[in-house]
Amino acid sequence: MFKTKLATKSHPNHVNPVSISDNVCFGQEEIVIIAGPCAVESWEQMENVARQMNSAPVQALRGGAFKPRTSPYSFQGLGLEGLEILSGISKKYKMPVVTEVMSIEQIEAVASHADMLQVGSRNMQNFDLLKALGQANKPILLKRGLAATLEEFVGAAEYILSEGNSQVVLCERGIRSFDNYTRNVLDLGAVVALKQITCLPVIVDPSHAAGRRELIEPLAKAAIAAGADGLIIECHPHPNESVSDANQALSLEEMVNLAYNLEPIAVAVGRCLSVPANSLLAA
Ligand code: PEP
Ligand code: MN
Numbered sequence: 001m002f003k004t005k006l007a008t009k010s011h012p013n014h015v016n017p018v019s020i021s022d023n024v025c026f027g028q029e030e031i032v033i034i035a036g037p038c039a040v041e042s043w044e045q046m047e048n049v050a051r052q053m054n055s056a057p058v059q060a061l062r063g064g065a066f067k068p069r070t071s072p073y074s075f076q077g078l079g080l081e082g083l084e085i086l087s088g089i090s091k092k093y094k095m096p097v098v099t100e101v102m103s104i105e106q107i108e109a110v111a112s113h114a115d116m117l118q119v120g121s122r123n124m125q126n127f128d129l130l131k132a133l134g135q136a137n138k139p140i141l142l143k144r145g146l147a148a149t150l151e152e153f154v155g156a157a158e159y160i161l162s163e164g165n166s167q168v169v170l171c172e173r174g175i176r177s178f179d180n181y182t183r184n185v186l187d188l189g190a191v192v193a194l195k196q197i198t199c200l201p202v203i204v205d206p207s208h209a210a211g212r213r214e215l216i217e218p219l220a221k222a223a224i225a226a227g228a229d230g231l232i233i234e235c236h237p238h239p240n241e242s243v244s245d246a247n248q249a250l251s252l253e254e255m256v257n258l259a260y261n262l263e264p265i266a267v268a269v270g271r272c273l274s275v276p277a278n279s280l281l282a283a
Helices: 043-053 080-093 104-113 127-133 150-162 188-197 206-210 213-225 252-261 263-268
Strands: 018-021 024-026 032-036 060-062 097-100 116-119 140-143 168-172 202-204 230-234
Touching: 024 032, 032 043, 032 252, 043 060, 043 080, 043 252, 060 080, 080 097, 080 104, 097 104, 104 116, 104 127, 116 127, 127 150, 140 150, 150 168, 150 188, 168 188, 188 202, 188 213, 202 213, 206 213, 206 230, 213 230, 213 252, 213 263, 252 263
Parallel strands: 032 060, 032 230, 060 097, 097 116, 116 140, 140 168, 168 202, 202 230
Antiparallel strands: 018 024
């Protein structure tokens, strides 16, 4: 078994719920859906996203301000300006926001603008960053490394927990394999295993797993059926104009429909999805 203490379940029903706002909590009966663009591009873009997601069963917004890109010549994110857009939109629409932190130096700024700090796949084993986040007073969304074993993944979470931060959510986002039809391979077996082994909530990112928009809704449904506690999904007001990850961006209409279409699956596995009172589709 893994050399973990705090991440390990102490009894079969042991779950450590993680709250990111007064009414958004991972690891309980309710499925949490996080939606938004790959990168924050402008106030108008984020406002458009927030307005539509606010009237759908979507509880939190995403958007990268600091972007880990394969090429140094690709768009690197709006940085501090992106963080300010996120916190402004969060206040205006009363929706918590999740964004990536890439280095120890960024923690203070990101923590003062976001409700949850994301550690990207490329940083999953940046142990100094994990230890520093263990001392931050903010929930952490830890994404699985591009080719990380479950032992390495849970070990990375343990680094954060062992420094005193008990607010960690794991995210399966696909792993590298030999086929290049999909961007990565979504490992739903890992979701089931992590739910059995650890007390941490587990969510799924079908966007980075698939890399193709037409695969996202079926994979999101499969993730909920497999026991995931939530989803993080990329969407954009003009998907094809997305500055990064355009092929996997859903339109806002597709994102709203996807969220509603998850409800029967959630109910079938004993979970629920909260439909906002101001929803156009609500009864
Ligand atoms: C992201 O969520 O924006 C991202 C870069 O994902 P990952 O770290 O999983 O590649
Ligand atoms: Mn992306």
